[in-house]
Amino acid sequence: MNLTVISGPQIREVFTNPAFSASDAIESITRISSYFNSGRKSNRNYGNHVIQDLVRDTTRYLPVFTPKIATLMEKGLEKGIGHSPEKGGAQLVEAPFPMIRNMLVNIMANIFLGPEIAKNPKVIDTIWDASSDLRRAFINSSIRVSKWRAFLDRTHLRLFQPLMKRAQILAEAATPVVLERRRLEALANESGVAWERPDDVLQSMLEDSSKYGFEDLEDVCAHISILAGAYAFAMADTATNILYFLAAFPECVEKLYEEVQQVLDAVQAEREQTRQEYRMEGKPIDEALDPAHDRDMSVEALKRMVYMDSFLREVFRYRIEHLRIVHLAMEDVTLSSGIVISKGSAVISNTRSVHHTPEHGDDSAEFRPWRYAEKHKTATKIGPDYLVFGMGRRACPARFMNIQGLKMFSAFIVSKYSKLEIQDPSRTKAAIHSRLNDPIDTGVNFYSRA
């Protein structure tokens, strides 16, 4: 396949031209739909948008999921790293990536399938395997793969049906819970009382089965396996990278900690003010205003963390590979520069030509964590100057949940640890420039706050 490198204004031209497709390029590089079709029963036609729609719909429930994610993340970090201020020493995590992936797999199992199903160790192992399937697909992918190799990969998937195996295990674990939900719903309807509807993704997908065309519970579970696995693998990669950045740029930890404390103090004071107003007006103080939740990592609190947001946008800008995001030409296209990209050829963006320009400041070659603070350029804000999540109508729909989760993760880390250290300092440069297919073989020391 011909591959042309594009730079600067050409990138915008390609991203906004519907004759170019990033998803078709991903398909020809990863053959990902063969993996999806090794397990899903519906939506097998190439080019359908059900995965995109599901990601968008799931994002709508972020306010519901956020308190659950916060509780599970705090517990996961406690288990994976620990907190021992009395020792005064460091806790060493030799392999941060699997520790974080473990935590995220547990979070995803809980929000996608609910706590009862997520308690089952087989379910946790299955989401872990699903995230490994996707990781493998993206890591082993190559635009230069031969037709013969692509054929073998597809045949392997058809024969071994890995996603079908994952879906069957999840469906087996989910069946008794789903049947019990149906029984309780019918009982509530009969007795005219409100049914306490479970608020996990499984319930929403079951209710929206006809909208998405799902065939049965196994089919629903195949789609859950794809989404939960994707979040676990993609977020684990970035969260690990964030740890290395916090260790490599220690001055960030204190500034971010101060911001987290200021934001939580302000939210707490406002909630107290509201409670006082309620008391004066004789209004009841409901659970939402319970003082026990005053310092939660809520959607509102995370939104106010502008330095945290800037730090993340800068990590993404700085770490992105220089040649990234491939688009496939779906027809012959002549770019304004006169270059002709013929149908079936691919273009790859030189993102450095966009991310390392004076538009970002004179020091765009440096890591400046507060570059975007108060500039109204959030880590989810896509545009021609920030291509991490793509641009335009086809931009990554998972970026909202991704960024919010990463903000929460970083806020917990700086709240619990005053200093992070890369175990082998000679690996610092490699650690902050690490990529998905480039695991870093050095651990991180975490110094607990008193």
Ligand code: HEM
């Ligand atoms: C750090 C993690 C991630 C990064 C950097 C990323 C980046 C991207 C990029 C560059 C695109 C192409 C956009 C374009 O064509 O303009 C994209 C598309 C997409 N991403 Fe992500 N992504 C991430 C995580 C995820 C996750 C976890 C999911 C699913 C749960 C996901 C689902 C999608 C989907 C469905 C599309 C296609 C959108 C469409 O065609 O309308 N992404 N992503």
